[in-house]
Amino acid sequence: MKVLVINAGSSSLKYQLYDMNDESVLAKGLVERIGMDSSILTHKPTGKEEVTEVSEILEHTTAIRKVLDKLVDKEHGVLNSVDEIQAVGHRVVHGGEAFKSSALVTPEAKAEIRRLFDLAPLHNPPAISGITAAEKNMPGVPQVVVFDTAFHQTMEEKVFLYPIPKVLYKKHHVRRYGMHGTSHYYVSRVAAEYLNRPLEDLKIITCHIGNGGSLTAIKDGKSYDTSMGLTPLEGLMMGTRSGDLDPAVVTFVMNKEELTISEVNSMLNKHSGLLAISGSSSDMRDITDGLEAGEPNATLAFEMYEYRLRKYIGSYAAALNGVDVIVFTAGVGENSAVVREKVCENLTYLGVEIDPELNKIRSGEPRRISSANSKVEVLVVPTNEELVIARDTLRIVEESK
Numbered sequence: 394m395k396v397l398v399i400n401a402g403s404s405s406l407k408y409q410l411y412d413m414n415d416e417s418v419l420a421k422g423l424v425e426r427i428g429m430d431s432s433i434l435t436h437k438p439t440g441k442e443e444v445t446e447v448s449e450i451l452e453h454t455t456a457i458r459k460v461l462d463k464l465v466d467k468e469h470g471v472l473n474s475v476d477e478i479q480a481v482g483h484r485v486v487h488g489g490e491a492f493k494s495s496a497l498v499t500p501e502a503k504a505e506i507r508r509l510f511d512l513a514p515l516h517n518p519p520a521i522s523g524i525t526a527a528e529k530n531m532p533g534v535p536q537v538v539v540f541d542t543a544f545h546q547t548m549e550e551k552v553f554l555y556p557i558p559k560v561l562y563k564k565h566h567v568r569r570y571g572m573h574g575t576s577h578y579y580v581s582r583v584a585a586e587y588l589n590r591p592l593e594d595l596k597i598i599t600c601h602i603g604n605g606g607s608l609t610a611i612k613d614g615k616s617y618d619t620s621m622g623l624t625p626l627e628g629l630m631m632g633t634r635s636g637d638l639d640p641a642v643v644t645f646v647m648n649k650e651e652l653t654i655s656e657v658n659s660m661l662n663k664h665s666g667l668l669a670i671s672g673s674s675s676d677m678r679d680i681t682d683g684l685e686a687g688e689p690n691a692t693l694a695f696e697m698y699e700y701r702l703r704k705y706i707g708s709y710a711a712a713l714n715g716v717d718v719i720v721f722t723a724g725v726g727e728n729s730a731v732v733r734e735k736v737c738e739n740l741t742y743l744g745v746e747i748d749p750e751l752n753k754i755r756s757g758e759p760r761r762i763s764s765a766n767s768k769v770e771v772l773v774v775p776t777n778e779e780l781v782i783a784r785d786t787l788r789i790v791e792e793s794k
């Protein structure tokens with residue numbers, strides 16, 4: 394079966410086409426600047442040359458049509474006909490409490506995703522645009538939705554509730570949901586497989602650190618706690634997001650600076666984190682370059698980032714009453730040896746010891762970076778959220794037959 398995976402953002406659409414017989418990627422690509430002038434389609438067919446096309450793409454329906462055209466294109470295509478695509482899987486950020494796992498797209502499922510717009514105003518509306526666009530372009534092809542929040546639905550009430558008036562949970566569903574669930578799920582499974590140990594026997598802390606970042610404490614293969622909350626703002630210091638702070642900072646700053654709700658939201662989501670402290674960049678590559686050059690602002694940004702990450706690892710070791718495996722994944726986790734080194738340098742009390750040489754290797758494969766003496770296995774596992782979406786899509790479509 395060939396499965397098309399779609400990840401729709403407000404002005405972008407990423408795609409990957411899988412042949413599920415061997416889980417190979419036939420093509421992948423990205424449409425950027427949807428709704429703006431000069432939209433860009435970058436198409437990468439496996440084994441053929443990458444192609445970039447600039448045109449006007451006003452909405453997601455046209456974006457998907459252009460992608461399908463490329464997939465069957467004589468020169469750049471990988472399919473004879475669009476009919477070869479037998480299912481479509483969509484990434485959806487927020488599944489609220491309604492979706493504890495992936496689901497077939499039905500009118501009810503779409504209505505539920507729409508009800509969740511309030512909780513994910515930036516993310517769920519584009520997902521609906523992507524679904525509608527796929528339905529229009531590929532009528533009759535089954536579609537599946539896979540949620541970032543679903544893996545974390547196993548969190549207990551004591552973990553997911555905020556200590557605020559309970560009426561807010563009842564009326565407005567204010568609670569912790571967590572994000573990046575597909576990635577935490579995937580890398581924890583790969584880690585257990587790599588170590589050749591039963592997943593259920595392992596206490597795992599997965600660190601998904603990219604532009605956004607979250608940690609998950611995994612017990613019995615299930616998400617026990619995770620660092621993101623109602624929205625992706627809670628938890629770690631990130632590229633442009635503050636992560637945890639005293640909630641009173643918000644009202645204090647709003648008052649002093651006469652900021653509106655949207656201004657303070659923008660400050661905490663887009664102008665904080667590494668960017669705010671370094672004063673120059675949200676990209677960990679620039680921050681570590683600055684650190685090496687002894688640049689004081691970049692050094693402070695790095696130290697704060699590492700310290701906050703390490704505190705979370707410590708708190709999850711407490712939550713799990715120990716830790717057997719720490720997994721690093723996503724842009725920073727997979728690529729930044731210095732972040733991994735500095736974090737682990739200060740986790741010796743847990744018995745963590747990494748091998749500096751193993752830590753330097755870059756392979757794109759799951760690998761161990763802890764030394765033979767380490768009491769905790771420390772792994773780098775490249776994440777693959779698209780593959781999880783493709784697998785779930787295949788499973789759900791087969792089950793629904």
Ligand code: ADP
Binds near residue numbers: 603604606675729
């Ligand atoms: P997103 O959260 O947008 O999915 P990614 O997981 O792709 O992001 O991570 C992107 C981030 O990864 C970049 O902003 C950059 O900070 C970081 N990154 C990528 N390569 C490196 C590297 N070689 N060294 C340090 N950081 C890196």
